[in-house]
Amino acid sequence: MPVVEPELSLKFSFGIQKPKPVEKSDFEKELDQLWTEFDFALKSDEIGSFSSVVENEYSNVPESEMNQDTLCRLGKHELILDERIGIRCKFCSFIKLEIKYVLPPLGTNPVERSGKRTTSAEDDASLLDGLHFEDASVDLCGSSVHTRGTVWDIVPGVRETMYPHQQEGFEFMWKNLAGDVDLEKLNKSTGSDGVGGCVISHAPGTGKTLLTIIFLQTYMRQYPSCRPLIIAPRSMLLTWEEEFKKWKVDIPFHNLNKLEFSGKEKLAALSLMKISAHRNKNFTRMIKLFSWNSETSILGISYPLFEKLAGERFVLDKEGEQIRKILLQKPGLLVLDEGHTPRNERSQIWKALSKIETEKRIILSGTPFQNNFNELYNTLCLVRPTFAEKIQSQPRKIYQGKIVAEKKEAKGKWTSLTSSIGKHDDRLEELRAMIDPFVHVHKGNILKENLPGLRDCVIVLHPPPLQKRLLQAIQGIQNPLELEYMVSLLSVHPSLLISMKGSFPRKEECNIEESINEDMLERIKLDPNEGVKIRFLMELIRLSEAMNEKVLVFSQFIEPFSFIKEQLRSFFGWTEGKEVLQMDGKLDVKIRQSSINLFNDPTSEVRILLASMKACSEGINLVGASRVVLLDVVWNPSVERQAISRAYRLGQKKVVYTYHLITSGTKEGEKYCRQAEKDRLSELVFSSRHMDGDKLNASPTVLKDEMEDKILEEMVRHNKLKGMFEKIIYQPKDSNLFGDFWLNNSQTST
Numbered sequence: 001m002p003v004v005e006p007e008l009s010l011k012f013s014f015g016i017q018k019p020k021p022v023e024k025s026d027f028e029k030e031l032d033q034l035w036t037e038f039d040f041a042l043k044s045d046e047i048g049s050f051s052s053v054v055e056n057e058y059s060n061v062p063e064s065e066m067n068q069d070t071l072c073r074l075g076k077h078e079l080i081l082d083e084r085i086g087i088r089c090k091f092c093s094f095i096k097l098e099i100k101y102v103l104p105p106l107g108t109n110p111v112e113r114s115g116k117r118t119t120s121a122e123d124d125a126s127l128l129d130g131l132h133f134e135d136a137s138v139d140l141c142g143s144s145v146h147t148r149g150t151v152w153d154i155v156p157g158v159r160e161t162m163y164p165h166q167q168e169g170f171e172f173m174w175k176n177l178a179g180d181v182d183l184e185k186l187n188k189s190t191g192s193d194g195v196g197g198c199v200i201s202h203a204p205g206t207g208k209t210l211l212t213i214i215f216l217q218t219y220m221r222q223y224p225s226c227r228p229l230i231i232a233p234r235s236m237l238l239t240w241e242e243e244f245k246k247w248k249v250d251i252p253f254h255n256l257n258k259l260e261f262s263g264k265e266k267l268a269a270l271s272l273m274k275i276s277a278h279r280n281k282n283f284t285r286m287i288k289l290f291s292w293n294s295e296t297s298i299l300g301i302s303y304p305l306f307e308k309l310a311g312e313r314f315v316l317d318k319e320g321e322q323i324r325k326i327l328l329q330k331p332g333l334l335v336l337d338e339g340h341t342p343r344n345e346r347s348q349i350w351k352a353l354s355k356i357e358t359e360k361r362i363i364l365s366g367t368p369f370q371n372n373f374n375e376l377y378n379t380l381c382l383v384r385p386t387f388a389e390k391i392q393s394q395p396r397k398i399y400q401g402k403i404v405a406e407k408k409e410a411k412g413k414w415t416s417l418t419s420s421i422g423k424h425d426d427r428l429e430e431l432r433a434m435i436d437p438f439v440h441v442h443k444g445n446i447l448k449e450n451l452p453g454l455r456d457c458v459i460v461l462h463p464p465p466l467q468k469r470l471l472q473a474i475q476g477i478q479n480p481l482e483l484e485y486m487v488s489l490l491s492v493h494p495s496l497l498i499s500m501k502g503s504f505p506r507k508e509e510c511n512i513e514e515s516i517n518e519d520m521l522e523r524i525k526l527d528p529n530e531g532v533k534i535r536f537l538m539e540l541i542r543l544s545e546a547m548n549e550k551v552l553v554f555s556q557f558i559e560p561f562s563f564i565k566e567q568l569r570s571f572f573g574w575t576e577g578k579e580v581l582q583m584d585g586k587l588d589v590k591i592r593q594s595s596i597n598l599f600n601d602p603t604s605e606v607r608i609l610l611a612s613m614k615a616c617s618e619g620i621n622l623v624g625a626s627r628v629v630l631l632d633v634v635w636n637p638s639v640e641r642q643a644i645s646r647a648y649r650l651g652q653k654k655v656v657y658t659y660h661l662i663t664s665g666t667k668e669g670e671k672y673c674r675q676a677e678k679d680r681l682s683e684l685v686f687s688s689r690h691m692d693g694d695k696l697n698a699s700p701t702v703l704k705d706e707m708e709d710k711i712l713e714e715m716v717r718h719n720k721l722k723g724m725f726e727k728i729i730y731q732p733k734d735s736n737l738f739g740d741f742w743l744n745n746s747q748t749s750t
Helices: 026-045 053-057 068-073 110-114 121-128 164-177 183-188 208-222 234-246 267-275 281-294 303-310 318-329 348-354 373-383 387-392 402-406 410-418 425-438 445-450 465-476 480-490 494-499 518-523 532-546 559-572 589-600 637-644 668-685 710-717 737-746
Strands: 079-082 086-089 095-098 198-202 228-232 253-255 298-302 333-337 361-364 439-442 454-461 550-555 580-583 608-612 625-630 656-663 725-730
Touching (some): 026 710, 164 198, 198 208, 208 228, 234 298, 253 281, 281 318, 303 348, 373 410, 410 425, 425 668, 465 494, 532 625, 559 580, 580 589, 656 668
Parallel strands (some): 253 298, 550 608, 550 625, 580 608
Antiparallel strands (some): 454 725
């Protein structure tokens, strides 16, 4: 049974017992609340105090005539390398890069200087001959250990540790992957009838990882030689490792992405490693693969590394071919975490995963429907390779026109079936009947029952004159991706125009005034009032600090993060690593986990986390945040939902407030409507059977007085800020009127 044990302390008291904190009395709590309200009132008085006095005063003064203090206030620092601090300004406290992020210059050819012998692929192959892998044809899941009772008896008491939806999911996994939950029936079963993959579609933040760990624990006790393979986004492999330790499940986990050994590798393999002078990446991986193959254990690998090692894009040597063969033939059970990731049938990762021989597959995804039904079809075919055959065997129905012709192929039938979802109830029921046997859905009622609440809102903001002119000027850009990128950055602040990839926008595509040049944009860089989204964000952060609430900011692009950090340094004196954290795809996995722990620590000084939507929207716990800001709009609704679920998940102690920022006069509103429509289709298909149809889209709610957003209300009614708000729509996706609302008003947006 998974049991959490306290970790060994890394600090020693030498016999001096640290007194336990005394719980505050009601009077003390009330006093704390009064001080919080007092701080909030003080910060409210500061609303609108961000000014560009320096820029206005010196706008016509050449730099050569300014003193260094003025230049620093304008963001024009003279940078030096301080070996204790990092890259900092010579004259002020500005720090561009802390010393821990400054890398020393790399030496050249260190191996040659050390005198170590390099070896070839042939040497590798001869060394690997010492690792004997048993025949891949062995029945991995044929021998069972327990013979009586049910699967709940394999690990006594584990049922009581699970929520009801996890208990249902546990039995659902067993029925799909083994055939039954009754052990006697399992022992008599051939193991093939009705057995195949399944999808666990539980809402983000509802405990899919723990559910899967408990299932693996019981399944591996029943079938010790099943060799599970977990494939997950790279950043989540460390989470899997930590979860196994947290719940005290004593199953070795071999992380193929890590070059370090866990200490649980097979001793014979490690002995071979010690006598070998050659230790490259593949040899280390072979040690882990051998250990996984030889003893009851789990192998973890990221999607990109699996594609590299098992795909066909790369030409492999003998050693590489051996690794590919092992990864495709050896697993007896496959777990795809965030299993919606490989959803394009033309991608190399989808093709590589399709070649894994076992049909015992589990997809974990809170959002299996991503952009369209074609991607969903690919996901279902990946978890159940026989799914296409089942579609063809469905009883034929007579449809009109060309739909009849499309029924010849499974994909055509799927297209004809899904093209009218939302219009014909019988098609929806037919689709549900297809997927219900192997897709288990939980929409997140457990969150509504156990968390304080979620208040979601879309905020449409008026851009100031300069920002508005620039947004209008770039509409001539022909490349839609480039236009979307520029709109996203310009909507934050005009000065981000000069930080865009490539060069300043081309004159032939943009009607930008000659007076608006890089020098002018540089001068307004430290004026939040020139960018409506940064203005909103800075005021929100100011008031959130007074309320002792942390802010989580998501963006598709990382360029705004450097800009935001500069604003926070300039106006609040905050520095990265102390009050400010940033997480993106470039961050080392270990540092990433440390940042997560620091952000979630209520006693830390961290006030804000800047998170890349691509790198941080899935699989991590950021319950330290109670305010979530989405700087831009994405096409895929599941990405947004996953991002919000980093904070709104089991373990959250506060009401979570989310803010979707949309700039008036841009295509962001239309984009959000498209997103909402995709979300509606997903809700129609992946709704629990027992749910009332009128409540499919119901969002988590709490009492109205508890849901009041004190910070937003203060901002909206303040004389200096209320003019930037065009519209605020609460719980926008609860209402089918949102699309009509936006379309009816987009023509008059100014």
